[in-house]
Amino acid sequence: MTPVCFLAAGYRGKLGKKAYLEDWISKITSLTGGAATYNVTFEWNDEMGVPEAFTIANFHHNEFYLKTLTLEHIPGHGRVHFICNSWVYPAEYYEKDRVFFANKTYLPSQTPASLRGYREEELENLRGNGTAKLEEWDRVYDYDIYNDLGDPDKGPDHVRPILGGSVQYPYPRRGRTGRPPASSDPKSESRIPLYNSLSIYVPRDERFSQLKMSDFVAYALKSIFQFLAPEFKALFDKTPDEFDSFQDVLQLYEDGFTVSDQSLLKRIREQIPFQMIKELLRSDGEKSFKFPLPQVIKEDKTAWRTDEEFAREMLAGINPVVIRRLQEFPPESKLDTKLYGEQNSKILEEHIINSLDGMTITKAIENNKLFILDHHDSLMPYLRRINTTSAKTYATRTILFLKTDGTLKPVAIELSLPHPEGDHHGALSNVFTPAEDGVEGSIWQLAKAYVAVNDSGYHQLICHWLHTHSAIEPFIISTNRQLSVLHPIHKLLQPHFRDTMNINALARQTLINAGGFLEMTVFPGKYCLEFSSTMYKNWVFPDQALPADLIKRGLAVEDSSSPKGVRLLIEDYPFAVDGLEIWTAIKTWVEDYCNIYYKTDDMVQQDVELQSWWKEVREKGHADKKDELWWPKMHTIKDLINSCTIIIWVASALHAALNFGQYPYGGYLPNRPSTSRRFIPETGTPEYDELKSNPEKAFLKTITSQLQSVLGISLIEILSRHSSDEVFLGQRDTPEWTLDEEALKAFEMFGKRLTEIEKIIIEMNNNGKWKNRSGPVKMPYTLLYPSSDIGLTGRGIPNSVSI
Structure with missing residues (x-):
């Protein structure tokens, strides 16, 4: 079935004789797949030396997955292991036989x-x-x-x-x-x-592996199953596009809902292939139409509405990478005034002065006490077009003050719209300040919702x-x-x-x-x-490094006395605190590894594959940014270490922090609405009267609709799950990923360090001193725990952007 040839070290292209899998007919796997081990016997002579590679051809009519090949009893050497992990298709599809190299x-x-x-x-x-x-x-x-x-x-x-x-x-x-x-x-x-x-x-x-594909298809189709047709509106109550109260929303998690519409079920069966229907209807103990309770409302059903939780999630939520230190007041716009007119903030001293614990604005800025979540400039150029659709929203700026207990409090929210007479006339802006009672309190809740909508989309x-x-x-x-x-x-x-x-x-x-x-x-x-x-x-590629990002946003300053190289200006910033631990561990591992192979900067410069790789990343992969002068030159070992650290950080920890909290925080849509459908009501309108008489209903009519909510919840439930074959940071899918003992030892140290970091994070989460770690919702920040079980856990750092 599969002739295999060998190349012997020291002999350019010298091949051994073909050999064939033994007893492959009697061991052929079932149609459902599965692993099988075969023997191959190779003829050997003293001239062959130690095999460095083998070629393989598949003369069967189906492809197969070749995981490993292990040669035993090589004369004068012993064992040689090949890690293949590749699909081999019938030989007719290849111009040349596949080649696999020894694990060197x-x-x-x-x-x-x-x-x-x-x-x-x-x-x-x-x-x-x-x-x-x-x-x-x-x-x-x-x-x-x-x-x-x-x-x-x-x-x-x-x-x-x-x-x-x-x-x-x-x-x-x-x-x-x-x-x-x-x-x-x-x-x-x-x-x-x-x-x-x-x-x-x-x-x-x-x-995807077969195992992961099974999980992914199951949950993805669960979503399609729920939202395939408009008839689903009939599943809801007398106002099919709206939730009538927060209790209505909670029904999605507490009671769920069922489908009895046979015509809808018929359409589903017509549009989804049979094998997918089987996957969808698998017996996994989950109710198809009842969502898990999101962590943000697990301990307290109303704490998400507090100002403290609203602000805390900018530091320890699903999008803790946008908030920045305010360094000028009022905030200035960088939009081109010739195109967009006056876009500087309309927030005035009188709006916030009474919320600064007796400080002046100048003093608060000097003492690093003022921060901003600013989505104004990014959204304003698109807002006029966005608001011609079913969405109705604002460009937002949120000013926050750092209190003595380390928590943030919002002190003003600015909601802006394009001028009705044209963009060049600037923005029309209204400023809102915190309120708890009456219609002012309801409007403040709406203002926070518009901020969450902006942040949800930007995230x-x-x-x-x-x-x-x-x-x-x-x-x-x-x-x-x-x-x-x-x-x-x-x-x-x-x-x-x-x-x-x-x-x-x-x-x-x-x-x-x-x-x-x-x-x-x-x-x-x-x-x-x-x-x-x-x-x-x-x-900008170098800015994707966590320390560089924190410095750029004004959340940290360089500090040569710190082993992490920076000092945080908000000490209780869970994403940054945990992230810097992970970042430092990754960088140490990368440094240890690269130093095994590169002893001098010249070795980096003379590595033809490495230089071709870096040139192609810039000039083809990110071709629209290729002329930027701040790409690392890849001339030094330091360039290599920094670049690889950024790549691993982004693919593993950064993605984990931004992805696996989507359901824990955003699975309850009132906390993280993804869209808004109307503006703040004007005084004297029926909508304003409803806001006074039934603020819950008015709030829910403003944010994501009922049908959009259920679709969005189902989507982020899929995206927030770890598959059953996940490989986490500090792990490899095979212990023999390299034969280099130094590299294996350094990787082992990396894994041990990650275990230590997880213990440190757990201890901090249990320490009441750090108020931003759990907040009013009593939800510990776990997104940068390195390890996790499978499923919807709200923790764990996979090696890669795997979902």
Whole structure:
């Protein structure tokens, strides 16, 4: 079935005789899959030496997954282990036999002569030729622009801008699929049907494992099952588009709901393939239409409404990476005044002076007491267009004051709209200050909701999708195109790329595409990805380092006396405190590892694969940012260590902090509404009267609708789960990922350090001194705990952007 050949060290291309799997017919696995072990016997002679690689051809009609090959009793050597972890398709699909290398590490210049040709040829195969449609069995890594989000063949409503390759819409590159152009627009890539979304091309070895696919499909289809048709409105009460009270919302978690509409069930069966229906209806003990209780309301059903919790989540919530120190008052806009007129803040001293514990504004700024969550400049250029859709929202600024107990309190919220006579006339702004009672208290709750809407959309589209998922993909592509599996940096980074291209491809099919789940549930609607493109203009690779980000936002200052290199200006900032521990551990591990292979800066500069990798990341992967002068030059070991640390931090800890709290914090939509549907009511209107007489109902009519809420909750429940085959930071999927003892020892130390960090975080969460760690909702900050069980845990750092 599978002839296998060997290359012997010291012999350029010398091959052993073919050998075949033994007893493969009697051991053939079932259609449901499973592992099987086969024997292979190779002829040997004294000239063969130690095998460094083998080639394999599959003459069966189906592909198989080759996990490992282990050679025992090599004369004069003993055991040689090959880690393969790759799908091998029938030989007819390949121009050359597949090659796998022994589990060794070589810099390009140190590669044995017998392997160099095979090393270079394998990289050429992975690069492909840049043409033709890529098929399931292909292994090609290549770049493309985001020209596959719209579906122009469906009509104007489905057209979206092409992202990437232009000054107007810059964007990171995605993996190329080679699909033909759309019939109505040759610049856009045609799309595959929604029911066939799982077949979108990614290199075969980047696809989800069978185990993870089972979990992912089950929960994804649960969402589709619930929201496939408009008939679901009939499942709700007499006001099908609205929740009538907060208790109405709680019914989603306490009692749930069922589907008895047979016509709807019939439509589901018609539109979802049979094997998916089976997966959906699996017996896993979960009720299909009852959501788990989000942690933010588990201990207290109303504490989310407090000002303290509202502010705390800017430091220890799902999006703790936007708040910054206020360094000028009133806050100034950076928008072009020729286009947008006067956009500086209208918040005045009189609005906040009585909330500063007796300080003047100048003194509060000097003492690092004032902070801002500012979504004004990012949203204002899009707000006029957004508000022509079903969304009705504001651009917001929130000023906060740091109290003596380490907590923040909001002191003013500014809500701004474009001027009705044109953008160049500037903004129309209203300022609101805290109130607890009466209609003023209800309006203050609405003002906080508009801030949460802004922050929810910015989190999902910029901090989460753009800065982790999308920004990492070019590094994955370049690594596989330019760094051999024998290269030490490939071995370092490869675990942090697992499943990312696959989840991103699925996102382009169902989440971020025209009419996808994000457009349906997040307030920018059809402008979602275009908005994220505007924000990519501000993306700078070195600023993705946690210390650099904290310094840039004014939340930390450089401190050479600290082992972390910075001092926090908010001591009780859980994301930053825990994050700096994780960051430092990652950097120490990367430094220890890189120093094993690179003894001098010259070795970095002379590493042809490394230099090609870094050049391609900048010039192809992030091509729209290639001319930025602040990319590291990759001339020194320090450049290499810093760059790899950033990549691992973003793919692991940063993504975990931004992703796995989505359901714990945002699964209760009143706490994190994703859209708003009307403005603050004017005095004398029926809406204003309702706000006075029934503030709960007025609040719920303003934020995410009932149907949008259930769809959004179901989506983030999927995104917040750990799969059953998750591999966490400090772990590898095989203990023999390298033969280098120094590297294994350094990695072991890394794992031990992460265990220590988790204990430190637990101790801090249990220490009442740190009020921002649990807050009024009594919900400990756990998003940067390194470990986790499977499922919906609100903790755990996977190695990669895996969901």
